[in-house]
Amino acid sequence: GAGVSQSPSNKVTEKGKDVELRCDPISGHTALYWYRQSLGQGLEFLIYFQGNSAPDKSGLPSDRFSAERTGGSVSTLTIQRTQQEDSAVYLCASSRGLIYGYTFGSGTRLTVV
Amino acid sequence: DQQVKQNSPSLSVQEGRISILNCDYTNSMFDYFLWYKKYPAEGPTFLISISSIKDKNEDGRFTVFLNKSAKHLSLHIVPSQPGDSAVYFCAAIGRAAGNKLTFGGGTRVLVKP
Numbered sequence: 001g002a003g004v005s006q007s008p009s010n011k012v013t014e015k016g017k018d019v020e021l022r023c024d025p026i027s028g029h030t031a032l033y034w035y036r037q038s039l040g041q042g043l044e045f046l047i048y049f050q051g052n053s054a055p056d057k058s059g060l061p062s063d064r065f066s067a068e069r070t071g072g073s074v075s076t077l078t079i080q081r082t083q084q085e086d087s088a089v090y091l092c093a094s095s096r097g098l099i100y101g102y103t104f105g106s107g108t109r110l111t112v113v
Numbered sequence: 114d115q116q117v118k119q120n121s122p123s124l125s126v127q128e129g130r131i132s133i134l135n136c137d138y139t140n141s142m143f144d145y146f147l148w149y150k151k152y153p154a155e156g157p158t159f160l161i162s163i164s165s166i167k168d169k170n171e172d173g174r175f176t177v178f179l180n181k182s183a184k185h186l187s188l189h190i191v192p193s194q195p196g197d198s199a200v201y202f203c204a205a206i207g208r209a210a211g212n213k214l215t216f217g218g219g220t221r222v223l224v225k226p
Binding site: 004033035041042043045048050056058091093101102103104105106107 | 147155157211214
């Protein structure tokens with residue numbers, strides 16, 4: 001597609017359940033990033049995939065969070081045993097190179113009740 | 114530690130006047146700086162960028178200034194329009210700084226007609 005696609009756009013889940021968030025990057029973009037934005041906060045880096053290199057997981061807030069990128073394209077962010085503090089908008093972005101900036105998707109709004 | 118800071122959480126300006134958004138950074142390894150604009154329920158969109166070897170970049174109504182010695186950049190919007198009302202994020206990136214965008218907390222701009 002022309003842009004970065006994220007699904008679902010909204011997700012309400014009960015505390016303790018697992019959730020999976022999906023990102024389809026722009027075709028040909030080698031870099032893929034996950035960020036999250038909590039209410040009233042800036043964008044917090046979570047994880048970064050670049051080509052076939054090992055991902056930069058330095059932003060993942062706990063071991064309940066994991067992500068994978070299959071075939072160098074689609075990525076899934078998984079949150080296990082969700083907590084209320086996980087409620088946020090999760091944003092995916094892709095890029096074709098350092099100086100081109102990122103193209104963001106519209107995000108998944110996750111609400112843990 | 115916040116490596117990129119936007120100290121003004123909000124800014125209100127009259128239509129037609131200048132909007133000035135400020136951003137400070139601490140990591141001298143950043144070598145590229147970007148501004149993103151975000152509307153509610155949408156992902157951030159790229160606005161303008163500047164390389165660390167320059168001190169000014171202009172694109173239509175938007176100009177970004179970089180003061181490397183002060184580790185400070187600013188975005189000027191002239192003239193401001195009601196459609197510019199959004200949250201603006203400053204971001205920085207550098208190969209030696211992890212190769213991923215680090216964002217400030219954002220400044221909410223309201224342009225009053």
